Amino acid sequence: xxxxxxxxxxxxxxSKFGKHEGSLGREIFSQAAAEAFNxxxxxxxxxxxxxxxxxxxxxxxxxxxxMGATIADWIGMRGVAATRVEAACGSSGAALRTGIxxxxxxxxxxxxxxxxxxxxxxxxxxxxxxxxxxxDYPFEQFHGITFPGLFAMMATAHMHSYxxxxxxxxxxxxxxxxxxxxxxxxxxxxxxxxxxxxxxKYVAWPLKLFDCSLIxxxxxxxxxxxxxxxxxxxxxPVHIIGTGQATDAIGLYERESFTSLRSTKLAAEEAxxxxxxxxxKVDLAxxxxxxxxxxxxxxxxxxxxKEGEGGKLVDSGAxxxxxxxxxxxxxxxxxxxxxxxxxxxxxxxEIYLQLTGQAEKRxxxxxxxGLTHNIGGSGATAAVHxxxxxx
Amino acid sequence: xxxxxxxxxFTIEQFYKFLQQGKLMAxxxxxxxKIHMPPRPFCDKCGSQLxxxxxxxxKGKLVTYTVINIAPQEFQDLTPYTxxxxxxxxxxxxxxxxxxVTQEQLKIGMPLVINFDTCSPPQQxxxxxxxxxxxx
Numbered sequence: 001x002x003x004x005x006x007x008x009x010x011x012x013x014x015s016k017f018g019k020h021e022g023s024l025g026r027e028i029f030s031q032a033a034a035e036a037f038n039x040x041x042x043x044x045x046x047x048x049x050x051x052x053x054x055x056x057x058x059x060x061x062x063x064x065x066x067m068g069a070t071i072a073d074w075i076g077m078r079g080v081a082a083t084r085v086e087a088a089c090g091s092s093g094a095a096l097r098t099g100i101x102x103x104x105x106x107x108x109x110x111x112x113x114x115x116x117x118x119x120x121x122x123x124x125x126x127x128x129x130x131x132x133x134x135x136d137y138p139f140e141q142f143h144g145i146t147f148p149g150l151f152a153m154m155a156t157a158h159m160h161s162y163x164x165x166x167x168x169x170x171x172x173x174x175x176x177x178x179x180x181x182x183x184x185x186x187x188x189x190x191x192x193x194x195x196x197x198x199x200x201k202y203v204a205w206p207l208k209l210f211d212c213s214l215i216x217x218x219x220x221x222x223x224x225x226x227x228x229x230x231x232x233x234x235x236x237p238v239h240i241i242g243t244g245q246a247t248d249a250i251g252l253y254e255r256e257s258f259t260s261l262r263s264t265k266l267a268a269e270e271a272x273x274x275x276x277x278x279x280x281k282v283d284l285a286x287x288x289x290x291x292x293x294x295x296x297x298x299x300x301x302x303x304x305x306k307e308g309e310g311g312k313l314v315d316s317g318a319x320x321x322x323x324x325x326x327x328x329x330x331x332x333x334x335x336x337x338x339x340x341x342x343x344x345x346x347x348x349x350e351i352y353l354q355l356t357g358q359a360e361k362r363x364x365x366x367x368x369x370g371l372t373h374n375i376g377g378s379g380a381t382a383a384v385h386x387x388x389x390x391x
Numbered sequence: 392x393x394x395x396x397x398x399x400x401f402t403i404e405q406f407y408k409f410l411q412q413g414k415l416m417a418x419x420x421x422x423x424x425k426i427h428m429p430p431r432p433f434c435d436k437c438g439s440q441l442x443x444x445x446x447x448x449x450k451g452k453l454v455t456y457t458v459i460n461i462a463p464q465e466f467q468d469l470t471p472y473t474x475x476x477x478x479x480x481x482x483x484x485x486x487x488x489x490x491x492v493t494q495e496q497l498k499i500g501m502p503l504v505i506n507f508d509t510c511s512p513p514q515q516x517x518x519x520x521x522x523x524x525x526x527x
Binding site: 128140142144149154156157203206251252253254258 | 458459465466476499521
């Protein structure tokens with residue numbers, strides 16, 4: 001038997017990802033919270049939830065900081081201890097980890113973790129600038145380096161070291177759009193062809209427009225409790241059996257490698273150890289595909305294939321629905337969308353649906369063990385979580 | 392009694408000040424001799440907080456690169472522009488723009504040199520002057 005449950009997910013909710021014109025982040029989060037509350041009628045949130053952690057990357061988007069209290073206020077939870085957690089695009093993966101601390105500490109038997117970002121009302125140039133704030137300002141942004149630029153430099157290095165191709169990057173985009181076409185909450189529910197990816201314009205060579213994830217609005221919300229009392233709220237709890245979080249140099253240029261993220265490796269090592277499993281036991285995973293090259297690197301760092309063989313794994317089809325280890329069945333950041341602060345717990349939402357048999361057209365058969373992997377910035381933060389359904 | 396000479400602080404601002412004087416400088420840990428560029432207050436190898444400045448040769452090689460087409464407002468007039476990470480002796484690396492090299496000429500491993508006399512410093516914080524890289 002693998003690891004013992006650390007905490008249990010008793011409910012989850014997610015807004016549709018995409019353009020929410022006319023709504024503020026707090027209102028979008030309310031949609032995710034409403035779904036989570038409605039799924040779990042036995043929970044009295046106002047009475048039983050003692051801690052809330054909200055992933056939110058940037059106050060620039062909506063001129064709104066202090067998102068912990070703002071969300072608590074707007075979902076009818078004034079009074080609760082609520083804190084914004086920020087780790088760039090890894091904010092809600094870190095919020096999930098923080099929620100686990102809260103429940104395990106005994107200070108809060110029930111905790112809400114989630115995330116939100118409202119981005120689509122901004123121009124691409126503005127979003128590019130705000131996202132870049134998660135890099136190393138004095139040596140990266142200051143010299144005109146963008147986020148696509150950082151991942152492009154990893155792609156250049158991967159191509160140089162292992163012969164990985166732009167076609168292989170493109171296949172990841174095609175796969176994730178195929179998965180997203182099956183997800184009614186995805187931002188872009190549309191199949192694309194490899195030709196579409198390869199003929200799209202370069203954003204930062206060798207990455208093209210269709211190698212990049214989407215700029216989206218959205219929110220996600222997960223409710224955690226102690227495993228011993230999970231059955232009080234639901235007969236379908238999903239247990240978190242592994243958690244790992246780690247950091248690396250804030251600047252890409254100081255990392256040991258440009259073709260691997262040490263933060264992912266450290267976080268995965270911690271999570272696999274707690275869960276007492278090896279990577280081959282994972283039935284499906286949601287990984288941080290902010291760019292196609294990122295997903296390919298994560299395959300290697302999470303142990304789904306050997307170093308340098310990410311391209312081959314894509315070619316084999318193993319990570320497509322129906323394959324050996326389906327990755328990003330939700331559509332991933334690429335097609336489901338990437339409202340940055342919401343992404344980590346949106347990954348947990350997908351795994352929750354999959355492990356409880358509620359993923360409809362994209363359901364992975366007999367899924368027992370799922371994994372989520374969320375990174376901040378160019379990988380200075382990584383959070384990995386492992387989930388199991390005991391039924 | 393000898394009074395120690397004042398030492399410039401091991402800050403990023405000081406790193407850029409040295410560049411403006413035409414010097415590429417790094418912090419060397421007085422305990423374990425690990426060199427840190429950019430300088431920092433704690434040695435990431437031994438934890439020491441004692442450093443000295445050391446001069447680094449501005450000749451290095453390109454280790455990875457990209458060409459940016461979509462840029463933030465501030466850099467939009469420059470697109471497309473090339474960015475690379477350059478490695479100097481001892482494995483020290485910093486990123487920056489590469490000028491006067493075409494995309495076809497870019498090659499991992501090619502020798503590049505840091506250039507200090509760049510355009511005028513920005514009008515807003517930070518008031519540092521941007522260096523760039525060019526071919527030897």
